[in-house]
Amino acid sequence: xxxxxxxxxxxxxxxxxxxxxxxxxxxxxxxxxxxxxxxxxxxxxxxxxxxxxxxxxxxxxxxxxxxxxxxxxxxxxxxxxxxxxxxxxxxxxxxxxxxxxxxxxxxxxxxxxxxxxxxxxxxxxxxxxxxxxxxxxxxxxxxxxxxxxxxxxxxxxxxxxxxxxxxxxxxxxxxxxxxxxxxxxxxxxxxxxxxxxxxxxxxxxxxxxxxxxxxxxxxxxxxxxxxxxxxxxxxxxxxxxxxxxxxxxxxxxxxxxxxxxxxxxxxxxxxxxxxxxxxxxxxxxxxxxxxxxxxxxxxxxxxxxxxxxxxxxxxxxxxxxxxxxxxxxxxxxxxxxxxxxxxxxxxxxxxxxxxxxxxxxx
Numbered sequence: 001x002x003x004x005x006x007x008x009x010x011x012x013x014x015x016x017x018x019x020x021x022x023x024x025x026x027x028x029x030x031x032x033x034x035x036x037x038x039x040x041x042x043x044x045x046x047x048x049x050x051x052x053x054x055x056x057x058x059x060x061x062x063x064x065x066x067x068x069x070x071x072x073x074x075x076x077x078x079x080x081x082x083x084x085x086x087x088x089x090x091x092x093x094x095x096x097x098x099x100x101x102x103x104x105x106x107x108x109x110x111x112x113x114x115x116x117x118x119x120x121x122x123x124x125x126x127x128x129x130x131x132x133x134x135x136x137x138x139x140x141x142x143x144x145x146x147x148x149x150x151x152x153x154x155x156x157x158x159x160x161x162x163x164x165x166x167x168x169x170x171x172x173x174x175x176x177x178x179x180x181x182x183x184x185x186x187x188x189x190x191x192x193x194x195x196x197x198x199x200x201x202x203x204x205x206x207x208x209x210x211x212x213x214x215x216x217x218x219x220x221x222x223x224x225x226x227x228x229x230x231x232x233x234x235x236x237x238x239x240x241x242x243x244x245x246x247x248x249x250x251x252x253x254x255x256x257x258x259x260x261x262x263x264x265x266x267x268x269x270x271x272x273x274x275x276x277x278x279x280x281x282x283x284x285x286x287x288x289x290x291x292x293x294x295x296x297x298x299x300x301x302x303x304x305x306x307x308x309x310x311x312x313x314x315x316x317x318x319x320x321x322x323x324x325x326x327x328x329x330x331x332x333x334x335x336x337x338x339x340x341x342x343x344x345x346x347x348x349x350x351x352x353x354x355x356x357x358x359x360x361x362x
Contacts, residue, residue: 006049014145015143016143017142017162019138019166020134020135020138021044022162024087026084026184027087031187032080032187034153036084038149039078040104041144042064043059045146051132051135053132056126058123064077064123074123078105084103086101086103086104088100103131104127105128107126108125108126110123111123140169142163142169143165148161156186156203157211161210161211163185164215164235168217173357174236174237175235176232176233178232179196179230186203218238219237220235221233221234238354239353239357294341295344296336311352315349315352316356317355317359317361317362
């Protein structure tokens with residue numbers, strides 16, 4: 001919750017989702033649609049460090065609608081959140097192993113607007129006591145990007161993105177489970193994609209393509225067979241290197257139209273939009289001046305490079321920050337002189353994470 005509050009105060013696109021909520025399981029036969037999953041993510045982003053408190057939270061309907069002309073879908077999403085059950089392992093009053101089932105949202109209020117399409121409408125909601133307890137007691141979290149969350153077109157990709165972000169934060173780059181665990185992880189119903197070849201094509205390959213394009217990491221998987229049948233699967237999440245991080249920042253700042261074509265290399269050139277001043281300011285932690293001109297220094301990071309030094313200390317696993325900086329300069333070469341602002345921040349963050357992932361702790 002301290003991390004969530006800090007990211008909320010920073011005002012950028014990054015937000016923290018508690019690990020306990022990322023890993024909560026759907027009750028058999030239930031799952032959230034893509035639009036409901038996005039709404040839940042926005043609710044957690046909006047609540048920030050106050051999500052665990054017994055209080056209501058509010059959000060503009062215009063922030064949810066994301067370009068839709070009407071608000072009719074918001075009612076559907078809220079109702080879906082209310083009726084979807086989640087499950088966690090728990091203990092009964094007798095001390096026996098038990099399964100607790102609960103909803104994440106206890107109540108919600110949606111303003112009824114007189115004028116269709118008005119921008120002034122709000123929703124208000126409260127998390128259930130069970131959800132608030134999970135949020136409060138969670139010791140781990142996944143740092144997610146709002147634009148990436150809203151950019152996914154597959155619910156399974158969004159769920160796997162959350163799992164990967166959580167695993168990388170824990171320094172556990174793999175997830176392994178049998179087919180039942182995989183279905184529980186991604187919310188795949190028991191009567192859907194019974195044939196693994198179909199599940200691979202419709203779920204795994206599509207999710208990987210979107211994650212590799214929009215996330216700060218890549219995902220691969222290994223199929224473990226028992227005879228001819230796939231009995232287990234192992235996902236591996238790898239932080240992107242610096243150039244790939246830059247491409248990701250470019251992609252999530254573009255309009256979603258044409259994203260699939262770009263992913264499948266069906267277009268040769270696409271005009272890249274520059275990130276807005278507000279996003280750059282949030283990423284660099286500066287509210288004024290010219291943060292878009294932030295560049296990588298040629299000397300030590302110990303003095304006069306507070307934003308870059310803080311990233312190295314947070315994501316570099318305890319290695320000397322100037323040691324990481326020198327390795328980064330060697331890899332980037334002449335390209336480093338052209339990097340500035342948000343692209344530099346994203347590239348440097350990705351490099352620090354990959355440096356630690358490769359070398360472990362000093």
